[in-house]
Amino acid sequence: MDVDGGGSKRFFNRLGGQQSDPSKNQKVCYHWRAGKCNRHPCPFLHRELPAPPSQQGFNGTASTKRHHAFAANTDGPSSRNRGPNNFNGGASSTWGRTGGANRVFVRKMEKVCNFWVQGNCSYGDKCKFLHSWSMGDSFSLLTQLEGHQKVVSGIALPSGSDKLYTGSKDQTVRVWDCASGQCMGVINLGGEVGCMISEGPWIFVGIPEAVKAWNTQTNSELSLSGPVGQVYAMVVGNDLLFAGTQDGSILAWKFNAVTNCFEPAASLIGHTLAVVSLVVGANRLYSGSMDNSIRVWSLETLQCIQTLTEHTAVVMSVLCWDQFLLSCSLDRQLKVWVATQSGNLEATYTHTEENGLITLCGMHDSEAKPVLLCACNDNTVRVYDLPSFSERGKIFSKQEIRSIQVGPGGLFFTGDGTGQVKVWKWTEPAAVTA
Structure with a gap:
């Protein structure tokens, strides 16, 4: 019985769930974040959770900036001297990855991957740590x-x-x-x-x-x-x-x-x-x-x-x-x-x-x-x-x-x-x- 008159359903839709599956867990899928979820359907969300409703405008602006940072770091000759830390003065350190129909963003940590050093990191390019001795x-x-x-x-x-x-x-x-x-x-x-x-x-x-x-x-x-x-x-x-x-x-x-x-x-x-x-x-x-x-x-x-x-x-x-x-x-x-x-x-x-x-x-x-x-x-x-x-x-x-x-x-x-x-x-x- 829809006690709140559809309010929960509308809030769920804003979180990115499918309207046909209102029972989906309100949690972001850990494997999706790593770019390797193979569950169909997955009981967790395949998108990031937004901020509370009172901060929706700020969160939306931040999301736009993330996409712009990705574009600046990958497209055109103007990005030649911008490494993954955005040394042109930007605060973002987001890298973008494309996988299938979904675009997965991997935030690189300023730390070398210990598994990569040992030669056995299973995440490959999707690892959130660096697979390099330099940035x-x-x-x-x-x-x-x-x-x-x-x-x-x-x-x-x-x-x-x-x-x-x-x-x-x-x-x-x-x-x-x-x-x-x-x-x-x-x-x-x-x-x-x-x-x-x-x-x-x-x-x-x-x-x-x-x-x-x-x-x-x-x-x-x-x-x-x-x-x-x-x-x-x-x-x-x-x-x-x-x-x-x-x-x-x-x-x-x-x-x-x-x-x-x-x-x-x-x-x-x-x-x-x-x-x-x-x-x-x-x-x-x-x-x-x-x-x-x-x-x-x-x-x-x-x-x-x-x-x-x-x-x-x-x-x-x-x-x-x-x-x-x-x-x-x-x-x-x-x-x-x-x-x-x-x-x-x-x-x-x-x-x-x-x-x-x-x-x-x-x-x-x-x-x-x-x-x-x-x-x-x-x-x-x-x-x-x-x-x-x-x-x-x-x-x-x-x-x-x-x-x-x-x-x-x-x-x-x-x-x-x-x-x-x-x-x-x-x-x-x-x-x-x-």
Whole structure:
């Protein structure tokens, strides 16, 4: 008996049920949402439940926006730089799928599917989690280099060499053939690799109490003594090799071509805790430390000329870009510094992430536009356009990415806490036809 005079039936019809089946359960089918319901008839709804009647107008507007987001992400050349996270500024992260007569919308979570990683996800393209190590269509994964057993702490690509060198806290340096991607050799150092850089034909590896130096052209090997504790950061500037050490000092060596060795040149004292990041720019040396500060040193006098104390946690990475200094910290902040008329640096912009920041790497994409790669301690790398800081992609990993290195021809490399090195390449922009 229709006690409410047909009201329940009309409400049921608004929910999407068939008029001939008023007994259908008022619940959305879980299997339909996954795109694999095979029950005919199904006792549950094959459409999303709307909001309560008082919110019908708002819900209707939201539904329209969802369909527009799907169209913008799939149709026409204007969507070329819009990945699944809608980096053009939209809030929607909805992807659309077409299956039979019904259009199924799968909302992708910003999380890599664990079953996909293991090679046995049964949902395929309809999985709500990512089946990819990245989001965004500006770059792609070329290959993965397996071998290290612990975090990759340094990546180097010497000029004129066809070999890639990776250092790890598993106390080894691995040598990879750039053409085949095969490991050509393993060098056991007897100590954790804290950092690694290349300058010309030279490779420098920071380990506890020493810096190892190899010349890839002459195969000569040197050991630079002097550091106290682990060497965490190195950089070359003004014909000097600088090394940031665990005791807070920065040691400098100068190469003597006559004796074919590196001779101690100076020790820069000022930081009270370990120096973990170094960069050279504008005739200055910039050092980031576990004492939460950045010190600015003159390359001519090797004296500290300014100390920046705006960060509230370890300054993990410093980077020079154009006329600016960029710094990031475990305090979740990325700061942009610019020199005033007095010559001192001031923070002019602060970008805040949801998680602590580990390392910065600047490079250019396939269109020669400046891009910033920012590794966070939530196992991701954010990819930003500069100077706008508009997000254009994201890289995921099983553990934190501690090393990012730029290569030739649009290549770049990332090394994570599992010991895995990934090789990425910037993709060429799609041709736009009239």
